[in-house]
Amino acid sequence: MSDSLIKLEGVTKVFLTDEVETHALSGIHMDIKKGEYVSIAGPSGCGKSTLLSILGLLDSPTEGSYILNDRPVQGLSLPERARIRNREIGFIFQSFNLIGDLTVYENVELPLTYRGMPAAERKAAATEALEKVGMGHRAKHLPSQLSGGQQQRVAVARALAGKPAVLLADEPTGNLDSKNGDSVMQLLAELHKGGATIVMVTHDTRFARHADRTIHIFDGRVVQEQVEQAH
């Protein structure tokens, strides 16, 4: 058993729309270790989100291999991929993506129900996650009754409630003002200190500093890997 959590080899992704091929990713190699905090940077349209959805098994590469937790994951069936997403991966989106007619608590509990976890366990895990992000007192609210920063905290709680192997965050501060953005980043940093593996896409070089290293992507290729000074 290695301490490598994510291993990409020669991953390419080609989108075909109206006879036009878009090479979103071209031969990505990547190795992310357990407990690492990696930030991904690059200009708009360079393929960051595409890379993240491949890492999150929302999409599959056109070519190349992906080994997650020592297990090759290309060629798995849809239900198996869903199961891996549910147990191993926590998503944090730029636009929060909470479900509008579920309460804060129900949103956090949702991935656990898909796992078939007993109600009592679900309650403990969801409550713990909400406490961790400081939103325990808002459990009964609806997302629309929260501020953007608070919604993103709930989204973080939802992502980590199931104790996934890795948290994937796509510009988690993109829709937030700098104060709220800072506090969400602070939260991620704390989670990292607690042992979580995090892969985060961000434009903001200030936040990239929280990471162990930053992978720069340009036109679908890794152009530079940079170990952050802070660590």
Add this chain to the structure above:
Amino acid sequence: MFSDFKFAWRTLAKTPGFTAAAVTVLALGIGANTAVFSLVHAMLFAPPSYTQPAQIVQVYSQDTKNPKSYRGFSYPTYQDIRGKNSVFTAAMAFNLAMVGVGEKDNTRRVFATIASSNYFSVLGVLPAQGRSFLPEEETPDRNTPVVIVSHSFWKKHGSDPAFLGSQLTVNGRLYTVVGIMPEGFTGTMNLFSCEVWLPLGVYNQVADNFASDNRNALGDRTGTQLLVIGRLKPGLTPATAEPAMKTLAANLEQQFPVEQKNQTFQLAHLSRFGTSDAPHADDEGEMAMLGTLLLGMAGVVLLVACLNLANMLLARGTARRKEIAVRLALGASRWRILRQLLSEGFLLSLMGGAVGFIAALWSADLLVASLGRHMPIDMVFQGGPQPVLFAATFGFCVFGTIAFGLLPALKLSRGDVLADLKEHAGEDTGRRRWRWLPRYPLVVAQIALSLALLTAATLFIRGAGKAAMVDTGLKTERDFILEVDATLGGRTEAQSRILYSTLESRLTVLPGVQSASIASTVPFGMITLDRRVQRAGRRPGPDEKPATAAEGLAFNAYYNSVGADYFRTVGLPLLRGRDFTAVEATSEKAPAVAIIDEALAKKLWPEGNALGQRIQFAKANAPVAKGGGTKGVSMSSDDAGAVKTDDTIEIIGIAPVVRTDLFQKENGSAIYFPFAQGFQGNVFFHVKFASLAPAQEAAAAEQIRRTVREVDATLPILSLRTFAQHLDANVDLWLVRAGAALFSVFGGLALGLAVVGVYGVKAYAVARRTREIGIRMALGAEPSAVLWMILREAALMLTSGIVLGLLLALATGKLVSGLLYEVGALDPVAFTVAPLVLAAAAFLACYLPARRATKISPVMALRTE
């Protein structure tokens, strides 16, 4: 306002798919209503074809001693009324008869009115071509052979311009066509019409008296052949005119104490459909009930269509919420938005109404044509666009707009501007307040309503199935029925007797024929006859109340006069006793004998020893037990062929019970006479073949036809078909089937609309929730979990709809139970099949969108910003 419509038109043109779907749904809903309305209007509300109907009344002759008893008038009495009354501007007399009209090589039986010369002028409608009858043509036995025909009769003869003045064969004699009535004239009835009119002067030559005791010559004051209709003087009503008529009746009674004994006169407006010597025919109540039911059914279809459309509009509205929010934000008033949305709805309604209107006219004509083919009487239905139909259709459009347009318009124009401007287009914001209620109450209502209609349809279909399978009790697999009437060809009774006897023996010896027999009526025929019989001996008076047969109680019995081989031919072996002998069957002078069925035998001799006993016909006023007999024509006692009321009749055989018509409440109670004892002009020959494969039927029929021609080339064949075809053509069966077909059409429409509604709402919900489903999938929901989520919600919706629908269906079943044929209002089959069909269809309608939901790509779903 106009600009509202212009804008509405532009908006609808932008979404042609939605507009087409909405117009189709509305066209079905509105079309069904217009079609039904046009029928119900013709049945119940359309004015009669005679002018100023308020002035037209019928005179009824009532028995003062027995107020429930009415009778017709003799010609002399009619003349007295015409000459001596003070309330009518004019009064006419007529009666109905069936006559044989020669058409090419064929003789067709049609209804004829035999009328006084002023018939048309009293009704206020004169022939469109030619002339009315002349006063001298009315004189009894003047016998001028002239005929006036209906417009539809003329049309059947190719609307030939030379038809007026040409010759027409009526009952074997040539008549000159002197007049053609205008289109739409239906005489004294609505919707149903005679095809020819003959003058009273030919009455004694053509009247067949198939239905009554009018054996007297027309000039005889004891006759009761005629119905009298008068046109009241202006300002009079039936009520104000009646006292004068009663005085006239009293004067006549003084003048003719025997003929007019106990007779007084009543006045009343005409029944819409009946021609009867008694007022208040109850057919109108039944028609009104049927009409209401039809309108109700069509109304439910429209309601389902509207619910459906309301849903579509709501769905579309959610997508337009942003547009409306922008307009509200720019300062448009709520009323303005409301008006705009309603204009769109109304425009849709009008388009749907226009399409529906055309479809309705077409389908109503189709239905009436189908009905007409099964009716013995000409149906004159004035289809086509009429102002009242335009008005009704417009009414349905307005109702529709309000029913489907108002709720969505109100909901949308309320608009929470801020939320709508911010939100993702079309997504739910916030939590629904009543989460345990199904999400789409309008769809639940649609499901419920269509289940009610569908269950009713299934009940009717079950009834039709049972009716088609009805067991007559006869074995008639290889049986042909030949119907002839020698008297229509102008032959006397004596000539006809010989002719029938010859024909019967010739048919019996045809190669391949097992046996053949004459009969005066056939089970499930157009006409059935009733007689009242009692044990020979005692004749209790009208005021006595005998409780048993032994005390002289009389019983109704289905009456048939048959040949010697009848029971063998129709496969009805006698239980006890013997068949008629050939002599009994053909000789008037043979001793009076009868065969009765088991049911009548039990009634007359409950101890079981009826065989060998003697019975007699009861007098007209004798006390009669309830039940028995048929709904058919009841002959009075002095009209019984050779057997006189005073003769006693020996029971020589007991036959099994037979079913004689579809709606018979109680099977059996029948009496059979030898044909010679019960002669009738209109007769049937049962011809049983030893074997008859379907391929041989045409040849067998031709063989029978040839035999008839050989016996008498001029004898008109009124019909010739197998017993199975005869049953199939039964009017009652047609009614039951038509009811089933109508309900099936409405049930099917409602089912279709509801399924489309369910599908629409689910497909829309899935589309609207794409993002949410994407999120769930990203969080690890497996495809099956997504499928179940959608189906679980659908199940809640369907279950609530079906439970509500079953409750509605129970009520509907109770409502229509009177019209059902041998099916209980709670028929377990109908109440299982209908919900299952609906549930299966609706489930499929949910499954397709649900499956599409599992195919959503989470990446794509989450990208939509």
